[in-house]
Amino acid sequence: MSTATSSPTTRPLPLTEGSFLQRVVRGAVTPGGAVFILLAVLFVAVVAVNPSFGEPPQLIRFIGRTAPIVIAAMGQYYVIVSGEFDLSMGAVIATQVVIAGNYIGEDESRVLPAIGLMLLIGVVVGLVNGLGTTLLKVPSFIVTLGTMLALGGLVRFLTGGAATGNPVDTFREIGRGGIQDVPVLEVLPYSVIILVAVAAGSVWLMRSPFGRTLIAAGDNPDAATLAGAHVWWIKTRAFILSSLSATVAGILLVGYAGVHPSVGAGYEFQAITAVVLGGVVLGGGRGWVLSAAAGALALELLFSFLNFQEVESTWRNSVQGLIIILAVAVAARAWSLGRRPSSRPAPPAPPSTPARPGTETGDN
Amino acid sequence: MSATAARTPGTPESPRTPSTPDGPGATEPKESARRRRAARPKGARRLDSTALIYLVLVGVVVVSVVLTGIEGRNFFSQGNIWAILTAMSVLGLIAIGQTLVILVGSLDLSVPYVVSLSTLIAAGGMKGLDANVPAAVFNTLVVAAVIGLAMGVLVSVFDVHGFIASLGVGLIVSGYLATNYQGSHGAAAPDLRLMGRSGIASIIPTAFLLLLVAAALVTLVLRYTRLGHHLYAIGGNRDVARMSGVRTALPVISAHVMCSVLVAIAGLLLLSRTGVGSPTIGSQGRYDLLSIAAVVLGGTLLAGGKGSVIGTMGGVAIFAVLDNVMGVMQVNPFLKDFVRGLVIVLAVAVYARRSVVRRPPRFGGTRPVLPGAIAGSTQKGEGA
Numbered sequence: 001m002s003t004a005t006s007s008p009t010t011r012p013l014p015l016t017e018g019s020f021l022q023r024v025v026r027g028a029v030t031p032g033g034a035v036f037i038l039l040a041v042l043f044v045a046v047v048a049v050n051p052s053f054g055e056p057p058q059l060i061r062f063i064g065r066t067a068p069i070v071i072a073a074m075g076q077y078y079v080i081v082s083g084e085f086d087l088s089m090g091a092v093i094a095t096q097v098v099i100a101g102n103y104i105g106e107d108e109s110r111v112l113p114a115i116g117l118m119l120l121i122g123v124v125v126g127l128v129n130g131l132g133t134t135l136l137k138v139p140s141f142i143v144t145l146g147t148m149l150a151l152g153g154l155v156r157f158l159t160g161g162a163a164t165g166n167p168v169d170t171f172r173e174i175g176r177g178g179i180q181d182v183p184v185l186e187v188l189p190y191s192v193i194i195l196v197a198v199a200a201g202s203v204w205l206m207r208s209p210f211g212r213t214l215i216a217a218g219d220n221p222d223a224a225t226l227a228g229a230h231v232w233w234i235k236t237r238a239f240i241l242s243s244l245s246a247t248v249a250g251i252l253l254v255g256y257a258g259v260h261p262s263v264g265a266g267y268e269f270q271a272i273t274a275v276v277l278g279g280v281v282l283g284g285g286r287g288w289v290l291s292a293a294a295g296a297l298a299l300e301l302l303f304s305f306l307n308f309q310e311v312e313s314t315w316r317n318s319v320q321g322l323i324i325i326l327a328v329a330v331a332a333r334a335w336s337l338g339r340r341p342s343s344r345p346a347p348p349a350p351p352s353t354p355a356r357p358g359t360e361t362g363d364n
Numbered sequence: 365m366s367a368t369a370a371r372t373p374g375t376p377e378s379p380r381t382p383s384t385p386d387g388p389g390a391t392e393p394k395e396s397a398r399r400r401r402a403a404r405p406k407g408a409r410r411l412d413s414t415a416l417i418y419l420v421l422v423g424v425v426v427v428s429v430v431l432t433g434i435e436g437r438n439f440f441s442q443g444n445i446w447a448i449l450t451a452m453s454v455l456g457l458i459a460i461g462q463t464l465v466i467l468v469g470s471l472d473l474s475v476p477y478v479v480s481l482s483t484l485i486a487a488g489g490m491k492g493l494d495a496n497v498p499a500a501v502f503n504t505l506v507v508a509a510v511i512g513l514a515m516g517v518l519v520s521v522f523d524v525h526g527f528i529a530s531l532g533v534g535l536i537v538s539g540y541l542a543t544n545y546q547g548s549h550g551a552a553a554p555d556l557r558l559m560g561r562s563g564i565a566s567i568i569p570t571a572f573l574l575l576l577v578a579a580a581l582v583t584l585v586l587r588y589t590r591l592g593h594h595l596y597a598i599g600g601n602r603d604v605a606r607m608s609g610v611r612t613a614l615p616v617i618s619a620h621v622m623c624s625v626l627v628a629i630a631g632l633l634l635l636s637r638t639g640v641g642s643p644t645i646g647s648q649g650r651y652d653l654l655s656i657a658a659v660v661l662g663g664t665l666l667a668g669g670k671g672s673v674i675g676t677m678g679g680v681a682i683f684a685v686l687d688n689v690m691g692v693m694q695v696n697p698f699l700k701d702f703v704r705g706l707v708i709v710l711a712v713a714v715y716a717r718r719s720v721v722r723r724p725p726r727f728g729g730t731r732p733v734l735p736g737a738i739a740g741s742t743q744k745g746e747g748a
Contacts, residue, residue: 085527087653136713139666145653146709153701161698269531282525318539325524325532332523 031279075245083284093264130236175255218284
C-alpha cells in the first residue's frame with residue numbers, strides 16, 4: 001500500500017507484479033499461503049507414518065470425511081473476514097441433523113422438501129444473526145451466542161437430549177455414499193463433489209463485487225460505508241452464508257454421525273480454529289477463503305497424524321490449542337511485516353511501459 | 365457497529381468510569397453548553413446502562429416474584445434468597461475477572477478449564493485434611509496466576525488476539541485435564557466445606573460476601589488506581605494509549621492474571637460445595653460464555669474501554685434470578701438454555717444501540733450536531 005501511494009506513477013502493487021511463479025512464491029510466505037506449505041508437510045508426515053494413506057482411494061475418503069468441517073470453515077470465513085464471529089454454527093448443525101432425522105423419517109418423497117426446509121431454516125438463522133448484529137448493533141459474539149443457546153436448548157428440549165429419528169437411507173447416502181467404480185479413486189464420495197462445488201462457488205463469490213465489498217467492510221466498516229457500500233446488508237449476507245454452510249455440513253454429517261442433538265457440538269470453535277490457522281485475521285479484512293479450507297484440512301491431517309502416532313486422543317485439544325496460538329503469533333508478525341513499508345528506499349518507479357513478466361526482479 | 369464503533373476508538377479521552385455524569389459546568393461557555401445539551405440523549409435514553417441494567421433486574425425480580433407466587437412459594441423466603449446469592453457467587457467472581465479482561469480489550473475463554481483445574485489441584489492438595497488447606501489454596505492460586513500470565517504475555521507481547529490466546533490456552537488445559545483425570549479426584553478439607561455452608565443469619569452466604577469484597581476491591585482498582593485507568597485507556601484504544609505514554613503490556617498482563625486468580629477462587633467456592641475436584645465441572649457450567657454474556661449484559665462494551673463491575677453484578681444477578689425462577693417452576697433444563705439465549709439477545713438488544721460512549725463533540729463548533737448521528741442511524745455526523 002505505502003509503496004503504491006508514495007510514488008504516484010503507475011507502480012503496481014507488490015502482490016500483482018512479477019511472473020506467476022514469483023507471485024506464488026511471494027504468496028506462500030504470507031500466513032494465508034503458508035498454510036498450504038503446512039498442509040504439504042503434514043501430508044508428507046502422515047504418509048511417512050502410514051504409507052497406505054497416500055493411496056488415492058484412502059485419500060479421497062479422508063477428504064470426504066473432512067468435508068463437513070472444511071465447508072463449515074469456509075462458512076465461518078465469510079463472517080470472520082467481515083470482522084464478526086459466528087458461534088451458532090454447532091447449534092445450527094444440530095438443528096438440521098435433528099430436523100433431517102424427524103421430518104424425513106422413512107419417507108423417501110420428503111427428502112427434497114426437507115433439504116429445502118433445512119436451507120430455509122439456515123437462511124432464517126443467518127438473517128437473525130446478521131440483523132441482530134448490524135441493525136440492533138449487538139456484538140456478533142453475543143447475538144450468535146444467544147442463537148447458539150436458544151437453538152441448542154430448543155433442539156435438546158424437543159428431542160429430550162437423546163438420538164431420535166432415523167432418516168431414510170437415500171438421504172444418508174449424500175454424506176455417506178459416492179459414485180462407484182471411478183477409475184483411480186474406486187469411489188468418488190458425494191461429499192467431495194459438494195466440497196469442490198462449495199469451494200469453487202466460494203472463490204467465485206469472493207472475486208465478485210460482494211466478496212470485495214465484504215473484505216472492505218471487514219477491514220474498515222466506516223470507510224466502506226462512506227464509499228457507498230451497504231455494510232449492514234453485506235454483513236448480514238455473510239451470516240446467511242455461514243448458516244447455510246453449517247446446514248450443508250449438517251446434511252453431510254447425517255450420513256456419518258447419525259441423528260443426535262450433540263452432533264455439531266464444538267464445530268464453531270473448530271471452524272474458527274481452522275480459519276485462523278488459514279491465516280485469516282480475526283477482526284476482518286484479511287485472508288483467502290481457500291486458505292481457510294486448507295486450515296481445516298491441515299487441522300484434520302494433524303489429528304490423523306496424532307492418531308497414527310498413537311498419541312492419546314485426549315491430547316487432541318492441547319495440540320489444537322498450541323497450534324492456533326503458534327499460528328496466530330506467527331501470523332501477527334508476518335502480516336505486520338508485510339504491511340510495513342520496507343526500510344530500503346523504494347527502487348525508482350519503472351517507466352510507464354508495463355513490465356514484462358519474468359524480466360522484472362521485483363522487490364521480494 | 366459501523367457508525368458507532370468508530371466513535372469509541374476515536375475518542376481516547378480520560379479513562380473515566382462511565383457512570384460519571386457529564387453535567388455542564390457553571391463556567392462553561394454558552395455555545396459549548398448548548399452543544400452538550402444537543403448531544404445528550406433524550407428521555408429514557410438519558411439513563412446510563414448501569415441504571416438500566418438494574419431497572420431490568422427489578423423487572424425480572426418482579427416477574428419472578430409473581431411466577432414464584434403462582435407456584436405457591438415465597439420468592440423472598442430465606443432459603444430462596446440464600447440459593448440465589450449462592451448461585452450468584454461463582455458466576456459473579458468469574459464475571460468480575462472477565463470484566464477486567466474485556467475492559468482491556470481482550471477476552472478469556474479459558475475460564476471453564478481453569479475452574480476445573482483449580483478444583484482438581486485444590487482437592488488433590490487438601491486430601492480431605494484441614495492442615496493442607498493453606499498450601500493447596502496457595503498452589504491453586506499460583507497455577508491460575510501462571511495461566512493468566514501466559515495468556516497476558518501472549519496477548520500483549522506476541523500480539524495474539526485475546527480470543528485465540530485464551531481459547532488456545534484453554535484447549536491446552538482441557539487436554540491436560542482429559543488425559544490425567546478421568547473422574548472426580550481428591551477431597552475438600554472439612555473447613556472449606558464448612559465455609560461453603562456458613563453465612564450470616566442464613567440469608568447471606570459467606571461465598572456471597574467474598575464476591576462483594578472482590579467486587580469492591582476491583583471497583584476501587586478501576587476507579588482510583590493508575591492501573592485501573594490504564595485498563596480503560598488501553599481498552600479504548602491500545603495504540604493511542606501507547607502513544608500517550610502508557611506501557612500497554614503490564615496492564616494487559618495484570619488483567620489476565622487477576623482474572624485467572626478470581627476464576628480460581630470461584631473454583632475453590634465450587635469445591636467447597638461439591639467436596640471433590642471434577643475435570644468437567646467448568647465446562648458443564650458453561651462459565652466462559654455465560655460470564656461473557658453477563659459482562660455484556662451489564663453494559664460493558666465487548667470491544668473494551670467502557671464498563672463497570674457494578675453493571676456486571678447486575679447482569680450476574682439477572683442470570684441468577686432467572687435460573688432460580690426456572691428452577692422453582694421446574695422448567696426443563698434444556699428449555700432453560702433456550703430462555704437464557706433469548707434473554708441475552710433481547711436484553712442486549714435493548715441497550716446495545718445506546719451503550720456507546722456519548723459525549724459532546726470537542727472540536728469544530730461550526731457544524732451542527734445531529735442528535736440522531738450519535739445513535740448511529742445517520743452518517744452525517746461521521747462524514748462531515
